[in-house]
Amino acid sequence: MSLIAALRIREAEGRPIRVGLIGAGKFGSMYAAQAHRTPGVHLIGVADLSPPRAAAALARVGWDADRYRARSFGQAASDRTTHITDDAASMIASPHVDIVIDATGSPAAGIRHALLCCEHGTHIVMVNVEADVLAGPYLAERARQAGIVYSMASGDQPALIAELVDWARTVGFDIVCAGKGTRHLPAYHASTPDTVWTHYGFTEAQLATGDFNAQMFNSFLDGTKSALEMAAVANACELAPPPDGLAFPACGVDDLPLLLRPREEGGILAGRGTVEVVSSLERDGRPVFRDLRWGVYVVIEAPNEYVRDCFSQYGLRTDPGGRFAAMYRPYHLIGLELGTSVASIGVRGEATGATTSFSGDVAATAKRALRAGETLDGEGGYTVYGKLRRASDSLREGLVPIGLAHGMTLRRDIAEGDGIGWDDVEYDATRQAIQVRREMEDMFRRRAG
Structure with missing residues (x-):
């Protein structure tokens, strides 16, 4: 049976796939633009650090104002309205949510949300490639153990x-x-949020819509x-x-x-x-x-x-x-196509692409000569960019993944173009994302013998 045929049956039977979206940025907004047009799917909740921003996003993509409201996930939604909240954890834990979409772009948030989904038996679509590359092999294994689907996001490349x-x-x-x-171009590796818009050609009117984050777009360019x-x-x-x-x-x-x-x-x-x-x-x-x-x-x-x-x-x-x-x-149409992942999981129990191994890693690499005492500012920032490495090489050289290279302080000078190692930085080893990553590194070192 085709996906749309199965969705229409669910719509007729009054048992839609109930979806919780975390993050009302560009990707999340694009998904929301199509979700309310798809039979058999109920976007039951949108969690964002700023609920007013989430409400504005829904309005901007064509939702009627009576279809969404600020409401706690302690309350069941008996109708087809959408909760707006800043409490992603409660949304994940809700028995009224079948599938969660993490579209935050934050590696730490993605890891936290994936582990909560494992805890509560909620399927997850990991739009957040930053989290997936940082700890995806570990998260996918945890998801398999929990009996949930951990999936890539259809529409994303x-x-x-x-x-x-x-x-x-x-x-x-x-x-x-x-x-x-x-x-x-090779020179783009040195691009910063101050220079990014000169390369994209967006108009002032486009930038004023609120869909365009300079550091995020610079992470594409560099x-x-x-x-x-x-x-x-x-x-x-x-x-x-x-x-x-x-x-x-x-x-x-x-x-x-x-x-x-x-x-x-x-x-x-x-x-x-x-x-x-x-x-x-x-x-x-x-x-x-x-x-x-x-x-x-x-x-x-x-x-x-x-x-x-x-x-x-x-x-x-x-x-x-x-x-x-x-x-x-x-x-590719990124979030506009994300409904394929929702339908594939909800109807067939199948991921649209999923992590199965640890072959590739992305190491923090100096954009310019860096000095001891400087603080790294992560993807798309002023200090580092991410370089694709074979995971075996990254582990052997002890390199810091780009997903964690934010807020770390350098202990020594780093030459332009050099990778940054764990020994080169001061970091808080109690952070969940760092603990998960280090545990994953140890797991793959043991497997490699």
Whole structure:
């Protein structure tokens, strides 16, 4: 049965999937814009640090004022109205909530919410890729033990890449490379919240809507978000990050199978079964022809001459030998598509992509020369960006994950471009996020022998 058919049945039977949303920012607002239009789904609650901001978000995306109200989760909602609260923990614990969506973007909050979902038997969609990369392998294991679904967020690029990878493997192809597009130049690693808007081209009117957070958008521009998303894909799809981090090659859709093949075959990859992000800009700043800035892709390999002939017969662009081809999706709609995850979990009990291994990690890396005594300010800030690393290398070198590199004080000077280690910083070891991360590191060190 299709998802929409199953949802319509639930709507007719008066037993909708009850969803609690944490975080009324851009992603959460985009989901809310569609949730009230979807049969068989009741967005029963929105939790945000600022309930007035949450109410304003619902109004902005088209909700009638009589459909939501400030109300405690100690009260059951017998109608189809929506609670607005600042108490995410109570919403997670409520027996009236089936699925929680964490769209906070805060690694510490994401970890806390996921563990509460494990405690209360509530499924979770982890939009929060920062939390997923910081501790996803640990959280996914805890979720399995608790009997709940821990899922990627459909509409976000990692889940869509995982979907392409699953398609390719299901029909018998080996994965050569999987990833996404973005707008990137090497100099962007040094971008700060003060310089970010000059690169995006948003108007003053757009920025005034309240949907645009400078540090969050800068985490996309400086490469941190790409590193996080590719680590999430590597961990969900059992793929290996490049040994030296993302290269961000300039590449359009027609050149995916030409460029993203192993070096011994004429491409740029260190090996098969990896991830990479392609840039929509040439190194001199010119736009790439037929770029994939908003899309996702997978490069596959023909196992024999017959399949190579099929590639040719059905019009796939390939490398000159006809061996490597790419499938891609040119756009993604992030929160507007999140309902697919809600339906998949609520109807089928299935995640739309989920962490299965610890292959990729994202290490805090100095944007500039840093001095002892400086305080790190995390993703998209002024001091560090996130660099994709193989998890085995990150653990061996004792590197601080980007998701924790906020509020830590440097004990020594760090050169521009160097990774920051646990021994380089002062930190509060009693913080839950740090305890969970360190426990996960110990767990994987033990498994590695």
